[in-house]
Amino acid sequence: MVTIIIPVYNEESAIPQLLDALDGVMPNSDAILIDDGSTDSSTQSAKCKGVKVIQHPYNIGNGAAVKAGIRSAAGDILIFMDADGQHDPADISRLIAEIGPYDMVVGARNSGQHASWARRTMNGAYNRLASYVTGFPIKDLTSGFRAVRAELARDMLPLLPNGYSWPTTMTLVLLRSGFSVKYVPINARPRQHGRSRIRPVRDGIKFFMIILKICTLYSPFRIFLPVSATMFLLGLINYAYTYFTAGRFTNMSALMFTTAVIIFMMGLISEQVSQISLLRQQVRPPEVTVNADPSDANVQANEATLGLSGKLNLESIFPDKTQE
Numbered sequence: 001m002v003t004i005i006i007p008v009y010n011e012e013s014a015i016p017q018l019l020d021a022l023d024g025v026m027p028n029s030d031a032i033l034i035d036d037g038s039t040d041s042s043t044q045s046a047k048c049k050g051v052k053v054i055q056h057p058y059n060i061g062n063g064a065a066v067k068a069g070i071r072s073a074a075g076d077i078l079i080f081m082d083a084d085g086q087h088d089p090a091d092i093s094r095l096i097a098e099i100g101p102y103d104m105v106v107g108a109r110n111s112g113q114h115a116s117w118a119r120r121t122m123n124g125a126y127n128r129l130a131s132y133v134t135g136f137p138i139k140d141l142t143s144g145f146r147a148v149r150a151e152l153a154r155d156m157l158p159l160l161p162n163g164y165s166w167p168t169t170m171t172l173v174l175l176r177s178g179f180s181v182k183y184v185p186i187n188a189r190p191r192q193h194g195r196s197r198i199r200p201v202r203d204g205i206k207f208f209m210i211i212l213k214i215c216t217l218y219s220p221f222r223i224f225l226p227v228s229a230t231m232f233l234l235g236l237i238n239y240a241y242t243y244f245t246a247g248r249f250t251n252m253s254a255l256m257f258t259t260a261v262i263i264f265m266m267g268l269i270s271e272q273v274s275q276i277s278l279l280r281q282q283v284r285p286p287e288v289t290v291n292a293d294p295s296d297a298n299v300q301a302n303e304a305t306l307g308l309s310g311k312l313n314l315e316s317i318f319p320d321k322t323q324e
Contacts, residue, residue, distance in 0.1 A: 080147075
Protein backbone atom coordinates (compact mmCIF):
# COMPACT_ATOMS: atom_id res chain seq x y z
CA MET A 1 0.00 0.00 0.00
CA VAL A 2 1.22 3.49 -0.90
CA THR A 3 0.55 6.62 1.14
CA ILE A 4 1.19 10.03 -0.41
CA ILE A 5 2.09 12.74 2.11
CA ILE A 6 1.55 16.33 0.97
CA PRO A 7 2.36 19.25 3.30
CA VAL A 8 0.20 22.27 2.49
CA TYR A 9 0.49 25.94 3.38
CA ASN A 10 -1.63 28.49 1.50
CA GLU A 11 -1.87 26.45 -1.71
CA GLU A 12 -5.60 26.96 -2.32
CA SER A 13 -5.34 27.29 -6.10
CA ALA A 14 -3.00 24.30 -6.53
CA ILE A 15 -4.77 21.58 -4.54
CA PRO A 16 -7.71 20.76 -6.89
CA GLN A 17 -5.42 20.29 -9.88
CA LEU A 18 -2.99 18.16 -7.86
CA LEU A 19 -5.72 15.89 -6.51
CA ASP A 20 -7.18 15.39 -9.99
CA ALA A 21 -3.74 14.42 -11.29
CA LEU A 22 -3.24 11.96 -8.42
CA ASP A 23 -6.62 10.36 -9.11
CA GLY A 24 -5.54 9.83 -12.70
CA VAL A 25 -2.18 8.14 -12.02
CA MET A 26 -2.57 6.69 -8.49
CA PRO A 27 -6.28 5.91 -8.06
CA ASN A 28 -5.73 3.27 -5.34
CA SER A 29 -3.28 5.25 -3.23
CA ASP A 30 -3.97 6.79 0.16
CA ALA A 31 -3.31 10.55 0.20
CA ILE A 32 -2.85 12.66 3.33
CA LEU A 33 -2.84 16.45 3.21
CA ILE A 34 -1.32 18.21 6.21
CA ASP A 35 -2.52 21.81 6.43
CA ASP A 36 0.23 23.61 8.32
CA GLY A 37 -1.87 26.51 9.54
CA SER A 38 -3.01 27.89 6.18
CA THR A 39 -4.87 31.19 6.23
CA ASP A 40 -6.87 30.32 3.10
CA SER A 41 -9.15 27.37 2.25
CA SER A 42 -6.31 25.20 0.94
CA THR A 43 -7.77 21.88 2.05
CA GLN A 44 -11.45 22.54 1.37
CA SER A 45 -11.37 20.77 -2.00
CA ALA A 46 -9.57 17.83 -0.42
CA LYS A 47 -12.27 17.45 2.23
CA CYS A 48 -14.93 17.53 -0.49
CA LYS A 49 -13.15 14.65 -2.26
CA GLY A 50 -12.92 12.65 0.95
CA VAL A 51 -9.14 12.95 1.20
CA LYS A 52 -7.73 12.68 4.72
CA VAL A 53 -6.70 16.09 6.07
CA ILE A 54 -4.62 16.81 9.17
CA GLN A 55 -5.02 20.35 10.46
CA HIS A 56 -2.35 22.23 12.37
CA PRO A 57 -3.68 25.11 14.49
CA TYR A 58 -0.84 27.35 13.33
CA ASN A 59 2.20 27.26 11.05
CA ILE A 60 4.71 24.93 12.70
CA GLY A 61 6.90 24.17 9.72
CA ASN A 62 7.16 22.06 6.59
CA GLY A 63 9.08 19.34 8.42
CA ALA A 64 6.51 19.24 11.21
CA ALA A 65 3.77 18.70 8.62
CA VAL A 66 5.78 15.86 7.07
CA LYS A 67 6.25 14.23 10.48
CA ALA A 68 2.52 14.45 11.18
CA GLY A 69 1.90 12.69 7.87
CA ILE A 70 4.39 9.93 8.70
CA ARG A 71 2.69 9.28 12.04
CA SER A 72 -0.72 8.96 10.38
CA ALA A 73 0.35 6.99 7.30
CA ALA A 74 -0.79 3.39 6.96
CA GLY A 75 1.11 2.49 3.79
CA ASP A 76 4.24 0.38 3.45
CA ILE A 77 5.73 2.93 1.05
CA LEU A 78 5.54 6.66 1.69
CA ILE A 79 5.63 9.25 -1.09
CA PHE A 80 6.53 12.83 -0.22
CA MET A 81 5.71 15.61 -2.66
CA ASP A 82 5.00 19.35 -2.69
CA ALA A 83 1.59 20.87 -3.25
CA ASP A 84 2.80 23.76 -5.43
CA GLY A 85 2.69 21.87 -8.74
CA GLN A 86 6.45 21.44 -9.23
CA HIS A 87 6.35 17.65 -8.80
CA ASP A 88 4.61 15.67 -11.52
CA PRO A 89 2.40 12.88 -10.08
CA ALA A 90 3.19 10.83 -13.19
CA ASP A 91 6.74 10.37 -11.82
CA ILE A 92 5.50 8.62 -8.68
CA SER A 93 5.35 5.22 -10.38
CA ARG A 94 9.00 5.58 -11.40
CA LEU A 95 10.01 6.14 -7.78
CA ILE A 96 7.93 3.24 -6.45
CA ALA A 97 9.36 0.87 -9.07
CA GLU A 98 12.82 1.20 -7.51
CA ILE A 99 11.69 0.53 -3.92
CA GLY A 100 12.76 -2.98 -2.99
CA PRO A 101 16.31 -2.99 -4.24
CA TYR A 102 16.59 0.49 -2.73
CA ASP A 103 15.33 1.77 0.62
CA MET A 104 14.71 5.30 -0.61
CA VAL A 105 14.34 6.76 -4.11
CA VAL A 106 14.66 10.51 -4.68
CA GLY A 107 13.53 12.54 -7.66
CA ALA A 108 16.59 14.53 -8.74
CA ARG A 109 16.30 17.86 -10.52
CA ASN A 110 18.94 18.93 -13.01
CA SER A 111 20.93 22.12 -12.44
CA GLY A 112 18.70 24.19 -14.74
CA GLN A 113 15.50 23.42 -12.84
CA HIS A 114 16.29 25.34 -9.67
CA ALA A 115 14.40 28.55 -8.91
CA SER A 116 17.40 30.89 -9.21
CA TRP A 117 21.13 30.92 -9.81
CA ALA A 118 21.71 31.47 -6.08
CA ARG A 119 19.69 28.36 -5.19
CA ARG A 120 21.46 26.41 -7.95
CA THR A 121 24.91 27.44 -6.65
CA MET A 122 24.10 26.69 -3.01
CA ASN A 123 22.52 23.32 -3.81
CA GLY A 124 25.57 22.38 -5.84
CA ALA A 125 27.82 23.21 -2.87
CA TYR A 126 25.60 21.23 -0.49
CA ASN A 127 25.61 18.24 -2.83
CA ARG A 128 29.41 18.22 -2.93
CA LEU A 129 29.76 18.58 0.85
CA ALA A 130 27.15 15.90 1.55
CA SER A 131 28.81 13.58 -0.98
CA TYR A 132 32.09 13.96 0.91
CA VAL A 133 30.38 13.33 4.25
CA THR A 134 28.54 10.19 3.11
CA GLY A 135 30.97 8.85 0.53
CA PHE A 136 28.04 8.61 -1.90
CA PRO A 137 27.38 10.77 -5.00
CA ILE A 138 24.40 12.90 -3.93
CA LYS A 139 22.68 14.52 -6.91
CA ASP A 140 19.93 16.55 -5.22
CA LEU A 141 20.22 16.84 -1.45
CA THR A 142 17.24 19.15 -0.90
CA SER A 143 14.68 17.45 -3.17
CA GLY A 144 11.44 16.81 -1.28
CA PHE A 145 10.04 14.46 -3.94
CA ARG A 146 10.89 10.97 -2.74
CA ALA A 147 9.68 7.47 -1.90
CA VAL A 148 10.85 5.67 1.23
CA ARG A 149 10.00 2.55 3.16
CA ALA A 150 7.56 3.47 5.91
CA GLU A 151 9.37 1.75 8.78
CA LEU A 152 12.55 3.70 8.04
CA ALA A 153 10.69 7.00 7.96
CA ARG A 154 9.10 6.25 11.34
CA ASP A 155 12.47 5.36 12.85
CA MET A 156 13.83 8.75 11.77
CA LEU A 157 11.01 10.83 13.28
CA PRO A 158 13.03 12.02 16.33
CA LEU A 159 15.83 13.26 14.05
CA LEU A 160 13.75 15.16 11.49
CA PRO A 161 13.59 18.95 12.02
CA ASN A 162 10.42 21.02 11.81
CA GLY A 163 11.69 23.22 8.99
CA TYR A 164 12.49 22.80 5.30
CA SER A 165 15.70 20.87 5.95
CA TRP A 166 13.99 17.52 6.59
CA PRO A 167 14.99 16.08 3.15
CA THR A 168 18.64 16.82 3.94
CA THR A 169 18.42 15.10 7.31
CA MET A 170 16.56 12.08 5.92
CA THR A 171 19.08 11.53 3.13
CA LEU A 172 22.15 11.87 5.33
CA VAL A 173 20.80 9.69 8.13
CA LEU A 174 19.84 6.86 5.76
CA LEU A 175 23.16 6.91 3.93
CA ARG A 176 25.27 7.08 7.09
CA SER A 177 23.17 4.26 8.59
CA GLY A 178 24.04 1.99 5.67
CA PHE A 179 20.74 2.03 3.78
CA SER A 180 20.53 2.24 0.00
CA VAL A 181 19.45 5.37 -1.87
CA LYS A 182 18.90 5.94 -5.57
CA TYR A 183 18.37 9.18 -7.52
CA VAL A 184 15.95 9.15 -10.43
CA PRO A 185 16.01 12.12 -12.86
CA ILE A 186 12.73 14.02 -12.97
CA ASN A 187 11.46 16.99 -14.89
CA ALA A 188 10.60 19.44 -12.13
CA ARG A 189 8.12 21.98 -13.43
CA PRO A 190 8.23 25.69 -12.60
CA ARG A 191 6.26 26.55 -9.50
CA GLN A 192 2.61 26.65 -10.56
CA HIS A 193 1.19 28.69 -7.70
CA GLY A 194 2.43 31.06 -5.01
CA ARG A 195 6.08 31.65 -4.20
CA SER A 196 8.77 29.73 -2.40
CA ARG A 197 9.19 30.43 1.32
CA ILE A 198 12.77 29.11 1.42
CA ARG A 199 15.28 31.89 2.21
CA PRO A 200 18.70 31.15 0.65
CA VAL A 201 20.75 32.70 3.47
CA ARG A 202 18.70 31.71 6.52
CA ASP A 203 17.78 28.22 5.34
CA GLY A 204 21.17 27.78 3.67
CA ILE A 205 22.91 28.16 7.03
CA LYS A 206 20.51 25.64 8.53
CA PHE A 207 21.26 23.14 5.76
CA PHE A 208 24.99 23.60 6.29
CA MET A 209 24.71 23.10 10.06
CA ILE A 210 22.58 19.99 9.60
CA ILE A 211 25.19 18.45 7.30
CA LEU A 212 27.87 19.09 9.94
CA LYS A 213 25.66 17.74 12.75
CA ILE A 214 24.83 14.54 10.89
CA CYS A 215 28.46 14.08 9.96
CA THR A 216 29.68 14.53 13.56
CA LEU A 217 26.92 12.16 14.70
CA TYR A 218 27.77 9.30 12.31
CA SER A 219 31.32 9.96 11.07
CA PRO A 220 32.98 12.75 13.09
CA PHE A 221 36.49 12.04 11.79
CA ARG A 222 35.46 13.37 8.39
CA ILE A 223 35.10 16.79 10.03
CA PHE A 224 37.86 16.72 12.63
CA LEU A 225 40.59 15.29 10.38
CA PRO A 226 40.53 18.05 7.70
CA VAL A 227 40.49 20.75 10.40
CA SER A 228 43.40 19.10 12.19
CA ALA A 229 45.35 18.70 8.96
CA THR A 230 44.72 22.35 8.08
CA MET A 231 46.02 23.54 11.46
CA PHE A 232 49.09 21.31 11.13
CA LEU A 233 49.79 22.62 7.63
CA LEU A 234 49.44 26.24 8.79
CA GLY A 235 51.83 25.55 11.66
CA LEU A 236 54.31 23.97 9.26
CA ILE A 237 54.12 26.94 6.90
CA ASN A 238 54.55 29.39 9.78
CA TYR A 239 57.50 27.41 11.12
CA ALA A 240 59.20 27.32 7.72
CA TYR A 241 58.71 31.08 7.30
CA THR A 242 60.06 32.00 10.75
CA TYR A 243 62.94 29.54 10.49
CA PHE A 244 64.21 30.97 7.20
CA THR A 245 63.57 34.62 8.15
CA ALA A 246 64.41 34.68 11.87
CA GLY A 247 66.07 31.32 12.43
CA ARG A 248 63.79 30.24 15.28
CA PHE A 249 60.73 28.24 16.24
CA THR A 250 57.96 30.62 17.36
CA ASN A 251 55.17 30.23 19.89
CA MET A 252 52.61 30.58 17.09
CA SER A 253 53.97 27.49 15.36
CA ALA A 254 53.87 25.57 18.63
CA LEU A 255 50.30 26.68 19.24
CA MET A 256 49.20 25.53 15.77
CA PHE A 257 50.91 22.14 16.10
CA THR A 258 49.42 21.63 19.57
CA THR A 259 45.95 22.62 18.33
CA ALA A 260 46.25 20.18 15.43
CA VAL A 261 47.09 17.32 17.82
CA ILE A 262 44.23 18.22 20.20
CA ILE A 263 41.68 18.39 17.37
CA PHE A 264 42.95 15.07 16.00
CA MET A 265 42.57 13.38 19.40
CA MET A 266 39.10 14.89 19.86
CA GLY A 267 38.12 13.49 16.48
CA LEU A 268 39.50 10.07 17.41
CA ILE A 269 37.50 10.01 20.66
CA SER A 270 34.36 11.25 18.89
CA GLU A 271 34.73 8.49 16.32
CA GLN A 272 34.89 5.86 19.07
CA VAL A 273 31.86 7.32 20.86
CA SER A 274 29.95 7.35 17.57
CA GLN A 275 30.77 3.69 16.90
CA ILE A 276 29.70 2.69 20.42
CA SER A 277 26.39 4.52 19.98
CA LEU A 278 25.75 2.79 16.66
CA LEU A 279 26.52 -0.62 18.16
CA ARG A 280 24.07 0.02 21.01
CA GLN A 281 21.37 0.98 18.52
CA GLN A 282 21.90 -2.24 16.57
CA VAL A 283 21.73 -4.58 19.61
CA ARG A 284 18.16 -5.53 20.58
CA PRO A 285 17.06 -7.72 23.51
CA PRO A 286 15.57 -11.11 22.58
CA GLU A 287 11.83 -11.07 22.04
CA VAL A 288 9.56 -13.34 24.08
CA THR A 289 6.47 -14.63 22.29
CA VAL A 290 3.25 -13.85 24.15
CA ASN A 291 0.27 -16.24 24.08
CA ALA A 292 2.27 -18.87 22.23
CA ASP A 293 1.80 -22.62 22.41
CA PRO A 294 2.97 -23.70 25.92
CA SER A 295 4.29 -26.97 24.46
CA ASP A 296 6.70 -25.12 22.20
CA ALA A 297 10.32 -25.78 23.23
CA ASN A 298 11.34 -22.15 22.79
CA VAL A 299 8.48 -20.98 25.03
CA GLN A 300 9.45 -23.47 27.72
CA ALA A 301 13.05 -22.26 27.58
CA ASN A 302 11.91 -18.67 27.91
CA GLU A 303 9.68 -19.57 30.87
CA ALA A 304 12.57 -21.33 32.56
CA THR A 305 14.67 -18.22 32.24
CA LEU A 306 12.07 -15.56 32.92
CA GLY A 307 9.79 -17.49 35.30
CA LEU A 308 6.05 -17.92 34.91
CA SER A 309 5.44 -14.42 36.30
CA GLY A 310 7.52 -12.82 33.55
CA LYS A 311 10.23 -11.75 36.04
CA LEU A 312 13.83 -12.74 35.69
CA ASN A 313 14.43 -16.17 37.29
CA LEU A 314 17.83 -15.74 38.93
CA GLU A 315 17.98 -19.36 40.11
CA SER A 316 18.07 -20.66 36.52
CA ILE A 317 20.89 -18.27 35.65
CA PHE A 318 22.97 -18.24 38.86
CA PRO A 319 22.12 -21.52 40.66
CA ASP A 320 25.16 -21.37 42.94
CA LYS A 321 24.36 -17.87 44.15
CA THR A 322 20.73 -18.57 44.97
CA GLN A 323 21.62 -21.59 47.09
CA GLU A 324 23.85 -19.58 49.42
